[in-house]
Amino acid sequence: MSRPVHVAERGAAPAWLAHRPGAAVTTVSVWLRAGSRHERPGVEGGTHLLEHILMQVPSAGGERVIDLLEDLGGEANAITSREHLVLYARVPSEEAAAALDILARALAEPELSAPVLEAERKVVQEELRLAAADPLDVVHDIFFGLAYPGHPLGRPVGGTIEEVDRLELDALRDHHRRFLGSAGVVVCGGADPDDLLRVLDKGPLAALPPWQESDPGEPPAWGGGREALRLNADTTGVVLGGPAAAYRDPLRHRWPVLMELLAGASSALLTEELRNRRGLCYELWPMVAPYRDAGTWRVFLATAPEHLDEVVDRATELLAEPRWTEAEAEVTRAARRAAGLLRLEAEQSLEEVLLYGKHALVAGTPHWTLADELAAIEAVRGPGLAEIPGPLAVATAGGA
Numbered sequence: 410m411s412r413p414v415h416v417a418e419r420g421a422a423p424a425w426l427a428h429r430p431g432a433a434v435t436t437v438s439v440w441l442r443a444g445s446r447h448e449r450p451g452v453e454g455g456t457h458l459l460e461h462i463l464m465q466v467p468s469a470g471g472e473r474v475i476d477l478l479e480d481l482g483g484e485a486n487a488i489t490s491r492e493h494l495v496l497y498a499r500v501p502s503e504e505a506a507a508a509l510d511i512l513a514r515a516l517a518e519p520e521l522s523a524p525v526l527e528a529e530r531k532v533v534q535e536e537l538r539l540a541a542a543d544p545l546d547v548v549h550d551i552f553f554g555l556a557y558p559g560h561p562l563g564r565p566v567g568g569t570i571e572e573v574d575r576l577e578l579d580a581l582r583d584h585h586r587r588f589l590g591s592a593g594v595v596v597c598g599g600a601d602p603d604d605l606l607r608v609l610d611k612g613p614l615a616a617l618p619p620w621q622e623s624d625p626g627e628p629p630a631w632g633g634g635r636e637a638l639r640l641n642a643d644t645t646g647v648v649l650g651g652p653a654a655a656y657r658d659p660l661r662h663r664w665p666v667l668m669e670l671l672a673g674a675s676s677a678l679l680t681e682e683l684r685n686r687r688g689l690c691y692e693l694w695p696m697v698a699p700y701r702d703a704g705t706w707r708v709f710l711a712t713a714p715e716h717l718d719e720v721v722d723r724a725t726e727l728l729a730e731p732r733w734t735e736a737e738a739e740v741t742r743a744a745r746r747a748a749g750l751l752r753l754e755a756e757q758s759l760e761e762v763l764l765y766g767k768h769a770l771v772a773g774t775p776h777w778t779l780a781d782e783l784a785a786i787e788a789v790r791g792p793g794l795a796e797i798p799g800p801l802a803v804a805t806a807g808g809a
Contacts, residue, residue: 422614423775425765426605427597429758435505435598436758437605438497439512439614440766442591442622445568446491446561446700448584454533454568455576455584457489461529462581463496466519474515481508488763491562492700493771499759505600509608516592517613521585526578534570541570544638544807545711548646551636551804556650556705560629590620593770597758622773628655628702633800635721638807645714645807649724650707651799656699656772662785664706665751668695669743671797672708673750678727679708687723689716701772714808721803728797740790748786755779 445456464475464487478485483500485508496516498508540546550565557563567573592614596605609615631652654661672679672695683689693710712720755761761779768777 422592422594422609422617423770424594424606424609425596425769426602427595427761427765428602429597429599432599432758433502434499434758435502435508435596435600436497436499436762437505437508437512437598437600438495438595438762438766439509439516440496440591440593440595440770441494441516441588442492442593442620442771443588444490444492444494445564445566447588448561452576452580452584453564453572455581456494457567458526458529458533458573458576459581459585460487460489460494460496461533462521462525463487463515463519465525465529466515466521467525468511468514474511477511478508483508489566491566493766495763495766497759497762502599505596505598506604506608509594509596509605510612513594513608513612513614517589517617519585521578521582523578526576526581530573530576533567533573537567537570537573540567542640544640544642544644545646545709547638547640548648548804548806549707549709551638551806552648552650552707552802553705555632555634555636555802555804556652557629557703558632562629562700562703563632590618591622592617592620593766595762595766595770597761597765631703631800633802635803635805637805640807642807643714644711645717645805646709646711647717647720647724647803647805648707648709649721649728649801649803650705651797651801653697653704653706653798654699655702655704656768657701657774658699658704661699661704662782663789664697664699664704665747665786666740666744666789667797668697668706669747670739671695674743674746679710679724682723682727683710683720687719689713689720699772717805721805725801725803728801737790744787744789747789748783751779751786752783 448455465473467473468477475485478498481500481504483498485498487496496512498512500508554563653664669677671677672693680693684693690710690712695708698705755764764779769775
């Protein structure tokens with residue numbers, strides 16, 4: 410785990426610098442506090458396409474951003490979600506300041522041109538085509554459509570092939586300018602924080618106007634129900650889940666523990682019944698996704714088409730049983746494991762960067778620390794932990 414995070418304001422771009430003295434690798438990232446849910450009509454899929462373009466645009470010297478970062482001896486990539494966009498690079502710690510300068514300029518001063526747009530448009534459409542044909546991928550889009558019907562949180566993060574085809578350069582430029590003031594920086598590794606701050610002080614992020622976050626409005630209403638997509642496949646993907654806690658909900662630490670009890674550990678409720686006892690699936694895992702004003706929990710599993718009805722019926726039966734675990738020892742063990750898994754995950758500098766970006770930057774809790782998060786999860790106790798709110802959303806995709 411890194412030392413305490415230094416928080417510094419650089420114009421509109423706050424910076425979280427988590428120092429790991431002596432670490433040979435540093436992960437550098439720049440963020441926008443906006444994702445697919447913030448896209449206006451006509452710009453659906455635009456954040457994901459913008460992510461691709463920002464990594465491919467030529468720099469002032471003519472080299473592509475991705476090539477400059479790889480030339481530092483590292484690797485680079487980007488992520489778009491429903492509430493943020495992040496560009497990151499993992500590099501030798503001595504190259505972190507250079508990587509930060511490259512990423513900051515890519516985010517703040519990109520040359521958005523028609524040739525790069527058209528090239529990346531085709532790449533994104535190919536990515537969407539492959540996802541739509543994969544039952545284990547597309548089933549998550551179906552689930553979110555059930556979870557938040559008619560709300561931007563329910564749309565596919567990358568949009569559809571048709572929506573991406575309609576995106577215009579001027580609309581992308583407007584979308585980029587609209588959220589540029591929401592930029593932030595998160596760095597974790599062995600790089601000297603003073604070197605990084607010097608880059609921020611003289612770089613383009615320091616000159617951004619102050620960010621005024623808009624009111625998100627009413628929280629999205631939860632939907633539910635069941636939807637199936639038939640595909641020519643010998644596997645069926647299943648996702649079932651329900652509403653969970655938002656980032657700032659004081660009860661949100663209960664959810665990682667609940668997921669361990671439900672489907673995380675080898676002895677968890679669904680794992681024991683569907684995998685260990687009945688042998689209906691091999692791949693099965695839970696996930697909690699908090700947002701600023703909502704949250705979802707979901708369990709994913711893959712099964713043979715002929716087992717689909719048995720899997721869904723038995724899972725929903727188990728979840729409907731009231732208070733299916735109250736044993737204090739089980740809850741204690743699940744809390745310890747949930748915190749332990751988070752600690753193991755955060756051993757990687759990239760994962761710690763993503764945690765600080767989501768909680769401290771996107772969720773707007775600047776004093777969040779990994780140590781506090783671990784302590785809160787480990788402290789989870791209490792009866793009624795395993796009461797699952799509903800109604801369930803059940804999505805399936807594949808042969809059936």
